[in-house]
Amino acid sequence: MASQVALLRGINVGSGRRFPMARQRALMAELGFEDVTVHLQSGNIVFADPGTPPERTARRLEDAFAADLGFSVPVLVRTRDELAAVVDANPYPAAVAEPKTLHVVFLSDVPTDTSALDAVDASAYAPDEFRLVGRELYLHLPGGLGRSKLAAKLTNPRLGVTATARNWNTVTKLLALADA
DSSP states (O other): OOEEEEEEOSOSSSGGGOOOHHHHHHHHHHTTOOSOEEOSTTTEEEEEOOSOOHHHHHHHHHHHHHHHHSSOOOEEEEEHHHHHHHHHTOSOGGGGGSGGGEEEEEESSOOSOOHHHHTOOGGGGTTOEEEEETTEEEEEOTTOSTTOHHHHHSOHHHHTSOEEEEEHHHHHHHHHHHHO
16 A cells, blocks of 8 residues: 655644654554554654645545644645655756755745745855745755755745655655655
């Protein structure tokens, strides 16, 4: 059976938004999902694909998490094949040698208004660079995400969609877990 990957946004980053890994696993089981693996504290859940469209699965998880936790948790879901396509579409293949410099920002939808991205003078942020490919925004940040002024420019409100970022190590690990 194929897998889906749920990417949770904004959990375990502050004391008020705690969602322990054990509770993530338990809640997924309570919802009837099988073969659940939770990777890292930042909200990465791999599970057997129930055949439900990813957007519907995301809404179901958001509703269940909000009811259980008392706060909203935006969720983006990708199928195993969609995640493999993200890896294959990497526009910065040389950055794979230093995976901590490569990040993927997963978007809930393709931005309909790219004017915020178009307005960014990428040369002003060199050597940092970005490229939008479908519903993913790839960031190559040689100095790291925490120090990047470019990354700070590419926030949710500017993109007009829900977004959550993962570093390359996490992206490829999630694909490996989905293939297991």
